[in-house]
Amino acid sequence: MTVSNKDKVKELIKTKVSLAPMAGITDFMMRDLIRKYTKDSLLTTEMISSEFLRQVKGNVIEKKNEKSSPVSYQISGHKPQMMADAAKYLEQFADMIDINMGCPVNKVVKGQDGCALMKNPQLATDIVKAIKEVINVPLSVKFRLGYTFEELNYVEFGQKMQEAGADFITIHGRTRSQMYSGNADWEKIRLLKDNVDVPVFANGDVNSIETAEECLAKSKADGVAIGRGTLGDLSLIYRIEHYFKTGEKLPLPTIEEKIEQAIAHLNYEIELRGENTGIKFMRKFYPYYISKIHQATKLRSKLMVSEDLKEIYEILNIIKQKKEPII
Template structure:
Protein backbone atom coordinates (compact mmCIF):
# COMPACT_ATOMS: atom_id res chain seq x y z
CA UNK A 1 0.00 0.00 0.00
CA UNK A 2 3.00 2.34 0.15
CA UNK A 3 4.23 4.55 -2.65
CA UNK A 4 7.14 6.97 -2.72
CA UNK A 5 7.92 9.66 -5.28
CA UNK A 6 11.44 10.99 -4.94
CA UNK A 7 11.95 11.90 -1.27
CA UNK A 8 8.21 11.91 -0.55
CA UNK A 9 6.65 8.82 1.07
CA UNK A 10 2.90 8.91 0.49
CA UNK A 11 0.31 7.73 3.03
CA UNK A 12 -1.02 5.18 0.53
CA UNK A 13 -0.79 4.30 -3.15
CA UNK A 14 -4.11 5.83 -4.27
CA UNK A 15 -3.77 8.83 -6.56
CA UNK A 16 -6.34 11.31 -7.86
CA UNK A 17 -5.88 11.88 -11.59
CA UNK A 18 -5.46 15.37 -13.02
CA UNK A 19 -8.63 16.28 -14.94
CA UNK A 20 -8.83 19.72 -16.51
CA UNK A 21 -11.74 21.76 -15.25
CA UNK A 22 -12.53 19.20 -12.55
CA UNK A 23 -9.72 18.44 -10.11
CA UNK A 24 -9.15 21.96 -8.84
CA UNK A 25 -7.88 22.60 -5.33
CA UNK A 26 -11.40 22.27 -3.92
CA UNK A 27 -11.98 18.78 -5.31
CA UNK A 28 -8.44 17.68 -4.50
CA UNK A 29 -8.96 18.69 -0.88
CA UNK A 30 -12.17 16.64 -0.69
CA UNK A 31 -10.42 13.59 -2.11
CA UNK A 32 -7.52 13.96 0.33
CA UNK A 33 -10.02 14.12 3.20
CA UNK A 34 -11.67 10.96 1.88
CA UNK A 35 -8.60 8.79 1.54
CA UNK A 36 -6.54 9.84 -1.48
CA UNK A 37 -2.82 9.63 -0.77
CA UNK A 38 -1.73 11.99 -3.53
CA UNK A 39 -3.28 14.26 -6.14
CA UNK A 40 -1.84 15.79 -9.29
CA UNK A 41 -2.99 19.31 -10.18
CA UNK A 42 -4.87 20.16 -13.36
CA UNK A 43 -2.75 20.54 -16.48
CA UNK A 44 -1.20 23.98 -16.94
CA UNK A 45 0.14 25.24 -20.25
CA UNK A 46 3.91 25.73 -20.35
CA UNK A 47 3.30 28.94 -22.30
CA UNK A 48 3.79 31.37 -19.43
CA UNK A 49 2.24 34.30 -21.28
CA UNK A 50 -1.10 32.54 -20.76
CA UNK A 51 -0.71 32.43 -16.99
CA UNK A 52 -2.28 35.83 -16.39
CA UNK A 53 -5.77 34.43 -16.93
CA UNK A 54 -8.01 33.61 -13.98
CA UNK A 55 -8.31 30.04 -15.24
CA UNK A 56 -4.55 29.46 -15.25
CA UNK A 57 -4.03 31.10 -11.87
CA UNK A 58 -6.23 28.47 -10.21
CA UNK A 59 -3.89 25.76 -11.52
CA UNK A 60 -0.68 26.92 -9.84
CA UNK A 61 0.70 25.08 -6.84
CA UNK A 62 -1.70 25.58 -3.94
CA UNK A 63 0.22 26.07 -0.71
CA UNK A 64 -2.80 24.78 1.23
CA UNK A 65 -2.63 21.37 -0.48
CA UNK A 66 -1.05 18.51 1.47
CA UNK A 67 2.57 17.87 0.57
CA UNK A 68 3.91 16.97 -1.88
CA UNK A 69 2.29 19.63 -4.07
CA UNK A 70 2.27 18.67 -7.75
CA UNK A 71 1.75 20.75 -10.89
CA UNK A 72 1.22 19.14 -14.29
CA UNK A 73 2.66 20.96 -17.32
CA UNK A 74 1.54 20.64 -20.93
CA UNK A 75 3.76 21.68 -23.82
CA UNK A 76 6.02 20.61 -26.68
CA UNK A 77 9.10 22.83 -26.38
CA UNK A 78 11.79 21.47 -24.01
CA UNK A 79 13.12 24.88 -22.94
CA UNK A 80 9.64 26.33 -22.54
CA UNK A 81 8.68 23.42 -20.32
CA UNK A 82 11.92 23.78 -18.36
CA UNK A 83 11.29 27.47 -17.73
CA UNK A 84 7.68 26.82 -16.71
CA UNK A 85 8.86 24.11 -14.32
CA UNK A 86 11.36 26.47 -12.70
CA UNK A 87 8.69 29.14 -12.19
CA UNK A 88 6.21 26.68 -10.69
CA UNK A 89 8.83 25.33 -8.29
CA UNK A 90 9.57 28.91 -7.21
CA UNK A 91 5.85 29.28 -6.47
CA UNK A 92 5.70 26.16 -4.33
CA UNK A 93 5.45 23.10 -6.57
CA UNK A 94 7.28 20.13 -5.05
CA UNK A 95 6.75 17.72 -7.96
CA UNK A 96 6.52 18.55 -11.67
CA UNK A 97 4.39 16.18 -13.72
CA UNK A 98 4.58 16.18 -17.52
CA UNK A 99 1.45 15.58 -19.60
CA UNK A 100 2.03 13.03 -22.34
CA UNK A 101 -1.37 11.48 -21.88
CA UNK A 102 -4.11 13.93 -22.84
CA UNK A 103 -5.95 12.72 -25.98
CA UNK A 104 -8.00 15.89 -26.51
CA UNK A 105 -8.07 17.01 -30.14
CA UNK A 106 -7.12 20.62 -29.39
CA UNK A 107 -4.08 19.35 -27.47
CA UNK A 108 -2.99 16.72 -29.98
CA UNK A 109 -3.42 19.12 -32.90
CA UNK A 110 -0.36 20.98 -31.62
CA UNK A 111 1.49 17.68 -31.08
CA UNK A 112 1.20 18.00 -27.30
CA UNK A 113 -0.19 15.55 -24.74
CA UNK A 114 -0.37 11.97 -25.99
CA UNK A 115 0.60 13.07 -29.51
CA UNK A 116 4.16 13.49 -28.20
CA UNK A 117 4.39 9.71 -27.87
CA UNK A 118 4.93 9.63 -31.62
CA UNK A 119 8.15 11.66 -31.24
CA UNK A 120 10.45 9.80 -28.83
CA UNK A 121 13.45 12.03 -29.60
CA UNK A 122 11.47 15.12 -28.61
CA UNK A 123 10.25 13.33 -25.50
CA UNK A 124 13.82 12.55 -24.49
CA UNK A 125 14.77 16.21 -24.98
CA UNK A 126 11.86 17.30 -22.80
CA UNK A 127 12.76 14.85 -20.03
CA UNK A 128 16.36 15.99 -20.07
CA UNK A 129 15.57 19.72 -20.11
CA UNK A 130 13.06 19.59 -17.27
CA UNK A 131 15.03 17.31 -14.96
CA UNK A 132 18.07 19.54 -15.39
CA UNK A 133 16.02 22.69 -14.74
CA UNK A 134 14.59 21.79 -11.33
CA UNK A 135 15.77 20.05 -8.20
CA UNK A 136 12.41 18.45 -7.41
CA UNK A 137 11.10 15.10 -8.66
CA UNK A 138 9.81 15.07 -12.23
CA UNK A 139 7.13 12.55 -13.18
CA UNK A 140 5.18 11.86 -16.34
CA UNK A 141 1.75 10.59 -17.33
CA UNK A 142 1.59 8.70 -20.62
CA UNK A 143 -0.67 6.42 -22.63
CA UNK A 144 0.32 3.07 -24.08
CA UNK A 145 1.10 4.59 -27.49
CA UNK A 146 -0.35 6.65 -30.30
CA UNK A 147 -2.58 3.84 -31.62
CA UNK A 148 -2.96 0.05 -31.22
CA UNK A 149 -0.36 -0.59 -33.93
CA UNK A 150 2.17 1.71 -32.29
CA UNK A 151 2.33 0.98 -28.59
CA UNK A 152 5.66 2.30 -27.33
CA UNK A 153 5.05 2.81 -23.62
CA UNK A 154 8.08 0.66 -22.75
CA UNK A 155 10.37 2.81 -24.90
CA UNK A 156 9.04 6.04 -23.38
CA UNK A 157 9.35 4.61 -19.87
CA UNK A 158 12.96 3.61 -20.49
CA UNK A 159 13.72 7.14 -21.68
CA UNK A 160 12.12 8.46 -18.50
CA UNK A 161 14.30 6.21 -16.37
CA UNK A 162 17.46 7.14 -18.28
CA UNK A 163 16.76 10.85 -17.84
CA UNK A 164 16.13 10.63 -14.11
CA UNK A 165 12.37 10.88 -13.78
CA UNK A 166 10.91 9.77 -10.46
CA UNK A 167 7.70 7.94 -11.46
CA UNK A 168 5.46 7.10 -14.41
CA UNK A 169 1.68 6.96 -14.63
CA UNK A 170 0.21 4.97 -17.52
CA UNK A 171 -3.35 5.16 -18.76
CA UNK A 172 -4.19 1.82 -20.33
CA UNK A 173 -5.33 3.19 -23.69
CA UNK A 174 -3.65 4.64 -26.74
CA UNK A 175 -4.13 8.19 -27.95
CA UNK A 176 -6.44 6.93 -30.73
CA UNK A 177 -8.60 5.06 -28.20
CA UNK A 178 -9.43 8.30 -26.32
CA UNK A 179 -11.77 6.92 -23.61
CA UNK A 180 -13.49 4.28 -25.74
CA UNK A 181 -13.52 0.56 -25.10
CA UNK A 182 -11.86 -1.04 -22.12
CA UNK A 183 -8.48 -0.17 -20.68
CA UNK A 184 -5.78 -2.72 -21.47
CA UNK A 185 -3.35 -3.48 -18.68
CA UNK A 186 -0.83 -5.69 -20.49
CA UNK A 187 1.22 -2.68 -21.59
CA UNK A 188 1.31 -1.38 -18.03
CA UNK A 189 2.56 -4.75 -16.85
CA UNK A 190 5.28 -4.78 -19.51
CA UNK A 191 6.44 -1.33 -18.46
CA UNK A 192 6.58 -2.40 -14.83
CA UNK A 193 8.78 -5.33 -15.81
CA UNK A 194 11.05 -3.14 -17.98
CA UNK A 195 11.96 -0.32 -15.59
CA UNK A 196 12.66 0.11 -11.90
CA UNK A 197 10.72 3.39 -11.47
CA UNK A 198 7.47 3.46 -9.49
CA UNK A 199 4.59 2.74 -11.88
CA UNK A 200 1.06 4.04 -11.32
CA UNK A 201 -1.72 2.31 -13.28
CA UNK A 202 -4.69 4.29 -14.58
CA UNK A 203 -7.84 3.49 -16.52
CA UNK A 204 -11.32 2.12 -15.70
CA UNK A 205 -10.73 1.81 -11.95
CA UNK A 206 -14.18 2.51 -10.56
CA UNK A 207 -14.62 0.09 -7.64
CA UNK A 208 -12.66 -1.83 -5.02
CA UNK A 209 -12.58 -5.11 -6.94
CA UNK A 210 -11.15 -3.49 -10.05
CA UNK A 211 -8.58 -1.64 -7.97
CA UNK A 212 -7.34 -4.89 -6.48
CA UNK A 213 -7.31 -6.63 -9.87
CA UNK A 214 -5.30 -3.87 -11.56
CA UNK A 215 -2.70 -3.78 -8.79
CA UNK A 216 -2.27 -7.55 -8.80
CA UNK A 217 -2.31 -7.99 -12.58
CA UNK A 218 0.01 -5.15 -13.54
CA UNK A 219 2.21 -5.33 -10.42
CA UNK A 220 2.00 -1.53 -10.37
CA UNK A 221 3.10 0.38 -7.29
CA UNK A 222 -0.06 2.48 -7.20
CA UNK A 223 -3.30 3.24 -8.98
CA UNK A 224 -4.66 6.53 -10.28
CA UNK A 225 -8.39 7.15 -10.25
CA UNK A 226 -10.04 9.73 -12.51
CA UNK A 227 -13.61 9.28 -13.69
CA UNK A 228 -14.32 6.82 -10.87
CA UNK A 229 -13.99 9.67 -8.36
CA UNK A 230 -16.46 12.01 -10.07
CA UNK A 231 -19.34 12.53 -7.68
CA UNK A 232 -17.73 9.84 -5.54
CA UNK A 233 -14.69 11.13 -3.61
CA UNK A 234 -15.36 8.39 -1.04
CA UNK A 235 -13.98 5.78 -3.44
CA UNK A 236 -10.46 6.28 -2.08
CA UNK A 237 -11.46 5.45 1.49
CA UNK A 238 -13.39 2.39 0.30
CA UNK A 239 -10.47 1.08 -1.77
CA UNK A 240 -7.93 1.74 0.99
CA UNK A 241 -9.96 -0.24 3.51
CA UNK A 242 -10.53 -3.09 1.07
CA UNK A 243 -6.88 -3.37 0.09
CA UNK A 244 -5.72 -3.17 3.70
CA UNK A 245 -7.91 -5.83 5.26
CA UNK A 246 -10.66 -6.76 2.79
CA UNK A 247 -13.00 -4.66 4.90
CA UNK A 248 -16.00 -3.24 3.08
CA UNK A 249 -16.77 0.40 3.84
CA UNK A 250 -20.43 1.33 3.66
CA UNK A 251 -21.37 4.12 1.25
CA UNK A 252 -21.87 7.47 2.97
CA UNK A 253 -25.34 8.15 4.29
CA UNK A 254 -27.44 11.11 3.21
CA UNK A 255 -26.10 13.38 5.94
CA UNK A 256 -22.49 12.64 5.04
CA UNK A 257 -23.17 13.20 1.35
CA UNK A 258 -24.85 16.51 2.08
CA UNK A 259 -21.93 17.77 4.16
CA UNK A 260 -19.35 16.88 1.50
CA UNK A 261 -21.39 18.32 -1.37
CA UNK A 262 -22.09 21.49 0.58
CA UNK A 263 -18.38 21.87 1.37
CA UNK A 264 -17.62 21.32 -2.31
CA UNK A 265 -20.06 23.99 -3.46
CA UNK A 266 -18.88 26.55 -0.90
CA UNK A 267 -15.32 25.98 -2.06
CA UNK A 268 -16.26 26.46 -5.72
CA UNK A 269 -18.02 29.75 -5.02
CA UNK A 270 -15.02 30.97 -3.06
CA UNK A 271 -12.42 29.87 -5.64
CA UNK A 272 -14.16 31.03 -8.81
CA UNK A 273 -16.64 33.66 -7.66
CA UNK A 274 -20.41 33.17 -7.67
CA UNK A 275 -21.11 33.33 -11.43
CA UNK A 276 -18.48 30.84 -12.58
CA UNK A 277 -18.73 28.86 -9.36
CA UNK A 278 -22.42 28.10 -9.77
CA UNK A 279 -21.84 26.97 -13.35
CA UNK A 280 -19.08 24.60 -12.31
CA UNK A 281 -21.24 23.40 -9.42
CA UNK A 282 -23.89 22.22 -11.91
CA UNK A 283 -21.34 19.93 -13.53
CA UNK A 284 -20.36 18.35 -10.22
CA UNK A 285 -23.98 17.97 -9.06
CA UNK A 286 -24.62 15.98 -12.23
CA UNK A 287 -21.96 13.49 -11.10
CA UNK A 288 -23.07 13.42 -7.46
CA UNK A 289 -26.64 12.82 -8.61
CA UNK A 290 -25.63 9.54 -10.24
CA UNK A 291 -24.92 8.11 -6.79
CA UNK A 292 -28.00 9.51 -5.01
CA UNK A 293 -31.56 8.18 -4.84
CA UNK A 294 -33.82 10.52 -6.83
CA UNK A 295 -30.68 12.21 -8.08
CA UNK A 296 -32.40 13.28 -11.31
CA UNK A 297 -34.75 15.43 -9.27
CA UNK A 298 -31.81 17.07 -7.53
CA UNK A 299 -29.94 17.68 -10.78
CA UNK A 300 -32.82 19.07 -12.87
CA UNK A 301 -33.89 21.66 -10.32
CA UNK A 302 -30.33 22.55 -9.36
CA UNK A 303 -29.34 23.27 -12.97
CA UNK A 304 -32.17 25.79 -13.35
CA UNK A 305 -31.10 27.95 -10.41
CA UNK A 306 -29.31 31.22 -11.05
CA UNK A 307 -27.60 32.08 -7.75
CA UNK A 308 -25.37 30.40 -5.21
CA UNK A 309 -27.94 31.04 -2.45
CA UNK A 310 -30.64 29.31 -4.47
CA UNK A 311 -28.37 26.34 -5.13
CA UNK A 312 -27.40 25.86 -1.50
CA UNK A 313 -31.01 26.27 -0.33
CA UNK A 314 -32.31 23.68 -2.79
CA UNK A 315 -29.51 21.29 -1.83
CA UNK A 316 -30.50 21.61 1.83
CA UNK A 317 -34.19 21.15 1.08
CA UNK A 318 -33.53 18.09 -1.07
CA UNK A 319 -31.56 16.28 1.61
CA UNK A 320 -33.96 17.27 4.38
CA UNK A 321 -36.83 15.64 2.53
Protein backbone atom coordinates in the same frame (compact mmCIF):
# COMPACT_ATOMS: atom_id res chain seq x y z
CA MET B 1 21.98 14.07 4.48
CA THR B 2 20.31 14.62 1.12
CA VAL B 3 17.36 12.43 0.29
CA SER B 4 17.55 10.75 -3.12
CA ASN B 5 14.72 11.20 -5.62
CA LYS B 6 14.11 7.48 -5.40
CA ASP B 7 13.38 7.82 -1.68
CA LYS B 8 11.34 10.98 -2.22
CA VAL B 9 9.14 9.15 -4.73
CA LYS B 10 8.77 6.21 -2.39
CA GLU B 11 7.46 8.54 0.30
CA LEU B 12 5.17 10.42 -2.11
CA ILE B 13 3.46 7.27 -3.38
CA LYS B 14 3.40 5.32 -0.16
CA THR B 15 -0.41 5.10 -0.04
CA LYS B 16 -0.42 3.39 -3.47
CA VAL B 17 -3.16 5.68 -4.72
CA SER B 18 -3.10 9.11 -6.32
CA LEU B 19 -5.45 11.63 -7.87
CA ALA B 20 -4.95 11.77 -11.65
CA PRO B 21 -4.85 15.18 -13.31
CA MET B 22 -8.12 16.40 -14.83
CA ALA B 23 -8.30 19.72 -16.65
CA GLY B 24 -11.18 21.84 -15.37
CA ILE B 25 -11.61 19.51 -12.38
CA THR B 26 -8.55 18.94 -10.20
CA ASP B 27 -7.99 22.58 -9.37
CA PHE B 28 -6.96 23.60 -5.87
CA MET B 29 -10.58 23.54 -4.68
CA MET B 30 -11.17 19.95 -5.71
CA ARG B 31 -7.81 18.96 -4.26
CA ASP B 32 -8.61 20.72 -0.98
CA LEU B 33 -11.95 18.90 -0.80
CA ILE B 34 -10.26 15.53 -1.34
CA ARG B 35 -7.45 16.48 1.03
CA LYS B 36 -10.00 16.72 3.84
CA TYR B 37 -10.22 12.93 3.66
CA THR B 38 -6.68 11.90 2.78
CA LYS B 39 -3.61 13.43 4.34
CA ASP B 40 -1.06 11.33 2.54
CA SER B 41 -2.10 10.55 -1.03
CA LEU B 42 -0.45 12.35 -3.93
CA LEU B 43 -2.87 14.74 -5.64
CA THR B 44 -2.15 16.06 -9.11
CA THR B 45 -3.10 19.47 -10.45
CA GLU B 46 -4.87 20.09 -13.73
CA MET B 47 -2.40 20.34 -16.57
CA ILE B 48 -0.79 23.74 -16.73
CA SER B 49 0.33 24.82 -20.16
CA SER B 50 3.96 25.91 -20.20
CA GLU B 51 3.01 28.46 -22.85
CA PHE B 52 0.26 29.89 -20.63
CA LEU B 53 2.56 29.92 -17.64
CA ARG B 54 5.15 31.92 -19.55
CA GLN B 55 2.54 34.62 -20.05
CA VAL B 56 1.13 34.76 -16.52
CA LYS B 57 4.23 33.90 -14.53
CA GLY B 58 4.25 35.32 -11.04
CA ASN B 59 0.61 36.25 -11.29
CA VAL B 60 -2.35 33.87 -11.42
CA ILE B 61 -0.67 30.61 -10.48
CA GLU B 62 1.32 32.08 -7.62
CA LYS B 63 -1.74 33.64 -6.03
CA LYS B 64 -4.08 30.75 -6.45
CA ASN B 65 -2.08 27.69 -5.63
CA GLU B 66 -0.99 27.11 -2.12
CA LYS B 67 1.03 24.09 -1.37
CA SER B 68 -1.07 21.25 -0.11
CA SER B 69 1.41 18.42 0.11
CA PRO B 70 1.89 15.94 -1.30
CA VAL B 71 1.04 17.54 -4.63
CA SER B 72 2.27 16.97 -8.14
CA TYR B 73 2.10 19.80 -10.67
CA GLN B 74 1.43 18.65 -14.20
CA ILE B 75 2.75 20.68 -17.10
CA SER B 76 2.03 20.40 -20.80
CA GLY B 77 3.91 21.64 -23.80
CA HIS B 78 6.58 20.52 -26.22
CA LYS B 79 9.37 23.09 -26.11
CA PRO B 80 12.12 21.76 -23.83
CA GLN B 81 13.34 25.14 -22.61
CA MET B 82 9.84 26.46 -21.98
CA MET B 83 8.90 23.24 -20.17
CA ALA B 84 12.05 23.52 -18.04
CA ASP B 85 11.20 27.14 -17.18
CA ALA B 86 7.66 26.10 -16.20
CA ALA B 87 8.92 23.23 -14.06
CA LYS B 88 11.50 25.44 -12.36
CA TYR B 89 8.84 28.01 -11.55
CA LEU B 90 6.30 25.50 -10.25
CA GLU B 91 8.84 23.61 -8.19
CA GLN B 92 8.34 26.08 -5.34
CA PHE B 93 4.78 24.76 -4.89
CA ALA B 94 5.35 21.15 -5.85
CA ASP B 95 6.53 17.88 -4.35
CA MET B 96 6.75 16.45 -7.84
CA ILE B 97 6.51 17.72 -11.42
CA ASP B 98 4.59 15.62 -13.94
CA ILE B 99 4.71 15.87 -17.72
CA ASN B 100 1.54 15.35 -19.71
CA MET B 101 2.33 12.90 -22.50
CA GLY B 102 -1.11 11.34 -22.66
CA CYS B 103 -3.72 14.00 -23.39
CA PRO B 104 -5.60 12.82 -26.50
CA VAL B 105 -7.54 16.01 -27.27
CA ASN B 106 -7.19 17.22 -30.89
CA LYS B 107 -6.08 20.75 -30.19
CA VAL B 108 -3.43 19.49 -27.75
CA VAL B 109 -1.91 16.81 -29.99
CA LYS B 110 -2.03 19.12 -33.03
CA GLY B 111 0.35 21.41 -31.19
CA GLN B 112 2.68 18.42 -30.52
CA ASP B 113 1.77 18.41 -26.81
CA GLY B 114 0.20 15.60 -24.76
CA CYS B 115 0.06 12.20 -26.43
CA ALA B 116 1.72 13.56 -29.59
CA LEU B 117 4.97 13.24 -27.62
CA MET B 118 4.60 9.45 -27.78
CA LYS B 119 5.07 9.79 -31.53
CA ASN B 120 8.23 11.77 -30.98
CA PRO B 121 10.26 9.99 -28.27
CA GLN B 122 13.34 12.09 -29.03
CA LEU B 123 11.51 15.31 -28.25
CA ALA B 124 9.98 13.71 -25.14
CA THR B 125 13.50 12.70 -24.07
CA ASP B 126 14.80 16.21 -24.63
CA ILE B 127 11.99 17.62 -22.49
CA VAL B 128 12.67 15.21 -19.61
CA LYS B 129 16.40 15.97 -19.73
CA ALA B 130 15.87 19.74 -19.86
CA ILE B 131 13.58 19.65 -16.84
CA LYS B 132 15.82 17.31 -14.86
CA GLU B 133 18.66 19.76 -15.22
CA VAL B 134 16.78 22.51 -13.41
CA ILE B 135 14.61 20.89 -10.71
CA ASN B 136 15.35 19.09 -7.48
CA VAL B 137 11.96 17.48 -6.86
CA PRO B 138 11.22 14.17 -8.60
CA LEU B 139 9.95 14.23 -12.18
CA SER B 140 7.22 11.93 -13.45
CA VAL B 141 5.68 11.31 -16.85
CA LYS B 142 2.11 10.30 -17.67
CA PHE B 143 1.38 8.60 -20.96
CA ARG B 144 -0.86 6.02 -22.65
CA LEU B 145 -0.30 2.62 -24.26
CA GLY B 146 0.52 4.32 -27.55
CA TYR B 147 -0.95 6.62 -30.14
CA THR B 148 -2.91 3.87 -31.90
CA PHE B 149 -3.15 0.08 -31.51
CA GLU B 150 -0.65 -0.19 -34.38
CA GLU B 151 1.81 1.93 -32.41
CA LEU B 152 1.82 0.35 -28.95
CA ASN B 153 5.22 1.73 -27.97
CA TYR B 154 4.57 2.19 -24.25
CA VAL B 155 7.26 -0.19 -22.99
CA GLU B 156 10.06 1.25 -25.13
CA PHE B 157 8.76 4.76 -24.52
CA GLY B 158 8.74 4.22 -20.75
CA GLN B 159 12.29 2.87 -20.86
CA LYS B 160 13.42 5.93 -22.80
CA MET B 161 11.76 8.27 -20.30
CA GLN B 162 13.45 6.42 -17.46
CA GLU B 163 16.84 6.65 -19.17
CA ALA B 164 16.28 10.37 -19.70
CA GLY B 165 15.67 10.80 -15.97
CA ALA B 166 11.99 10.24 -15.18
CA ASP B 167 11.59 9.06 -11.59
CA PHE B 168 8.02 7.79 -11.78
CA ILE B 169 5.46 6.79 -14.41
CA THR B 170 1.68 6.90 -14.54
CA ILE B 171 0.19 5.01 -17.45
CA HIS B 172 -3.39 5.16 -18.71
CA GLY B 173 -4.24 1.75 -20.18
CA ARG B 174 -5.75 3.09 -23.39
CA THR B 175 -4.35 4.37 -26.67
CA ARG B 176 -4.76 7.93 -27.88
CA SER B 177 -7.10 6.73 -30.64
CA GLN B 178 -9.41 5.22 -28.04
CA MET B 179 -9.75 8.53 -26.26
CA TYR B 180 -11.97 7.34 -23.36
CA SER B 181 -13.83 4.53 -25.15
CA GLY B 182 -13.53 0.82 -24.42
CA ASN B 183 -11.87 -0.36 -21.24
CA ALA B 184 -8.44 0.41 -19.85
CA ASP B 185 -6.23 -2.64 -20.38
CA TRP B 186 -4.62 -3.23 -16.99
CA GLU B 187 -2.92 -6.45 -18.09
CA LYS B 188 -0.87 -4.66 -20.76
CA ILE B 189 0.51 -2.34 -18.10
CA ARG B 190 2.30 -5.30 -16.54
CA LEU B 191 4.74 -5.45 -19.43
CA LEU B 192 5.84 -1.91 -18.68
CA LYS B 193 6.12 -2.65 -14.98
CA ASP B 194 8.32 -5.67 -15.78
CA ASN B 195 10.62 -3.61 -17.97
CA VAL B 196 11.33 -0.45 -15.99
CA ASP B 197 12.84 0.09 -12.55
CA VAL B 198 11.00 3.26 -11.60
CA PRO B 199 7.63 2.89 -9.84
CA VAL B 200 4.58 2.68 -12.10
CA PHE B 201 1.00 3.68 -11.27
CA ALA B 202 -1.77 2.16 -13.38
CA ASN B 203 -4.60 4.40 -14.49
CA GLY B 204 -7.97 4.06 -16.15
CA ASP B 205 -11.41 2.95 -14.94
CA VAL B 206 -10.51 2.47 -11.27
CA ASN B 207 -13.55 3.69 -9.38
CA SER B 208 -13.89 1.47 -6.31
CA ILE B 209 -11.92 -0.61 -3.83
CA GLU B 210 -12.68 -3.70 -5.89
CA THR B 211 -11.49 -2.24 -9.21
CA ALA B 212 -8.38 -0.86 -7.52
CA GLU B 213 -7.57 -4.32 -6.23
CA GLU B 214 -8.24 -5.96 -9.60
CA CYS B 215 -6.17 -3.34 -11.41
CA LEU B 216 -3.19 -3.96 -9.13
CA ALA B 217 -3.55 -7.73 -9.44
CA LYS B 218 -3.59 -7.56 -13.25
CA SER B 219 -1.00 -4.82 -13.80
CA LYS B 220 1.32 -5.59 -10.88
CA ALA B 221 1.72 -1.82 -10.72
CA ASP B 222 2.92 -0.03 -7.60
CA GLY B 223 -0.36 1.80 -7.22
CA VAL B 224 -3.36 3.26 -8.98
CA ALA B 225 -4.12 6.78 -10.20
CA ILE B 226 -7.78 7.74 -10.14
CA GLY B 227 -9.50 10.42 -12.16
CA ARG B 228 -13.23 10.23 -12.92
CA GLY B 229 -13.99 7.95 -9.98
CA THR B 230 -13.45 10.86 -7.62
CA LEU B 231 -16.23 12.88 -9.23
CA GLY B 232 -19.11 12.89 -6.76
CA ASP B 233 -17.09 10.73 -4.39
CA LEU B 234 -14.53 12.86 -2.58
CA SER B 235 -13.62 10.13 -0.11
CA LEU B 236 -12.86 7.43 -2.71
CA ILE B 237 -9.10 7.93 -2.64
CA TYR B 238 -9.12 7.76 1.14
CA ARG B 239 -11.24 4.60 1.20
CA ILE B 240 -8.84 2.86 -1.18
CA GLU B 241 -5.80 4.13 0.72
CA HIS B 242 -7.36 2.85 3.94
CA TYR B 243 -8.13 -0.52 2.38
CA PHE B 244 -4.58 -0.98 1.08
CA LYS B 245 -3.24 -0.07 4.50
CA THR B 246 -5.58 -2.04 6.74
CA GLY B 247 -7.61 -4.48 4.62
CA GLU B 248 -10.79 -2.85 5.91
CA LYS B 249 -13.45 -1.84 3.38
CA LEU B 250 -15.06 1.38 4.57
CA PRO B 251 -18.69 1.66 3.42
CA LEU B 252 -19.71 3.66 0.36
CA PRO B 253 -20.93 7.16 1.22
CA THR B 254 -24.66 7.30 1.99
CA ILE B 255 -26.99 9.66 0.13
CA GLU B 256 -26.77 12.01 3.09
CA GLU B 257 -22.97 12.02 2.99
CA LYS B 258 -22.91 12.53 -0.78
CA ILE B 259 -25.21 15.53 -0.53
CA GLU B 260 -23.18 16.92 2.35
CA GLN B 261 -20.10 16.63 0.11
CA ALA B 262 -21.98 18.42 -2.66
CA ILE B 263 -23.04 21.23 -0.31
CA ALA B 264 -19.48 21.64 1.00
CA HIS B 265 -18.26 21.70 -2.61
CA LEU B 266 -20.88 24.29 -3.60
CA ASN B 267 -20.03 26.49 -0.62
CA TYR B 268 -16.34 26.34 -1.49
CA GLU B 269 -16.97 27.22 -5.14
CA ILE B 270 -19.07 30.21 -4.04
CA GLU B 271 -16.52 31.33 -1.46
CA LEU B 272 -13.76 31.40 -4.03
CA ARG B 273 -15.51 32.25 -7.29
CA GLY B 274 -18.42 34.36 -6.05
CA GLU B 275 -22.09 33.36 -5.94
CA ASN B 276 -23.04 33.58 -9.63
CA THR B 277 -19.96 31.88 -11.07
CA GLY B 278 -19.80 29.36 -8.22
CA ILE B 279 -23.41 28.28 -8.81
CA LYS B 280 -22.77 27.80 -12.53
CA PHE B 281 -19.40 26.12 -12.09
CA MET B 282 -20.93 23.59 -9.71
CA ARG B 283 -23.40 22.35 -12.32
CA LYS B 284 -20.90 20.02 -13.93
CA PHE B 285 -20.52 18.16 -10.63
CA TYR B 286 -24.19 17.59 -9.67
CA PRO B 287 -24.75 14.63 -12.01
CA TYR B 288 -21.98 12.79 -10.16
CA TYR B 289 -23.11 13.62 -6.63
CA ILE B 290 -26.71 12.88 -7.50
CA SER B 291 -26.47 9.72 -9.52
CA LYS B 292 -28.21 6.43 -8.86
CA ILE B 293 -30.51 8.08 -6.32
CA HIS B 294 -34.06 6.86 -6.62
CA GLN B 295 -36.47 9.43 -8.07
CA ALA B 296 -33.95 12.25 -8.01
CA THR B 297 -33.85 12.91 -11.76
CA LYS B 298 -36.35 15.79 -11.76
CA LEU B 299 -34.74 17.45 -8.77
CA ARG B 300 -31.33 17.11 -10.36
CA SER B 301 -32.57 18.71 -13.59
CA LYS B 302 -33.91 21.62 -11.56
CA LEU B 303 -30.54 22.05 -9.87
CA MET B 304 -28.84 22.27 -13.24
CA VAL B 305 -30.72 25.44 -14.17
CA SER B 306 -31.44 27.15 -10.87
CA GLU B 307 -29.66 30.43 -10.23
CA ASP B 308 -31.24 30.90 -6.81
CA LEU B 309 -28.97 29.77 -4.00
CA LYS B 310 -31.83 29.37 -1.53
CA GLU B 311 -33.66 27.09 -3.96
CA ILE B 312 -30.47 25.11 -4.61
CA TYR B 313 -29.99 24.44 -0.90
CA GLU B 314 -33.67 23.46 -0.62
CA ILE B 315 -33.40 20.95 -3.45
CA LEU B 316 -30.19 19.50 -2.05
CA ASN B 317 -31.81 19.14 1.36
CA ILE B 318 -34.84 17.36 -0.11
CA ILE B 319 -32.54 14.87 -1.83
CA LYS B 320 -30.56 14.49 1.38
CA GLN B 321 -33.70 13.32 3.21
CA LYS B 322 -34.24 10.48 0.75
CA LYS B 323 -33.98 7.26 2.61
CA GLU B 324 -34.08 4.93 -0.39
CA PRO B 325 -30.82 3.10 -0.93
CA ILE B 326 -28.56 4.14 -3.76
CA ILE B 327 -29.63 2.10 -6.81
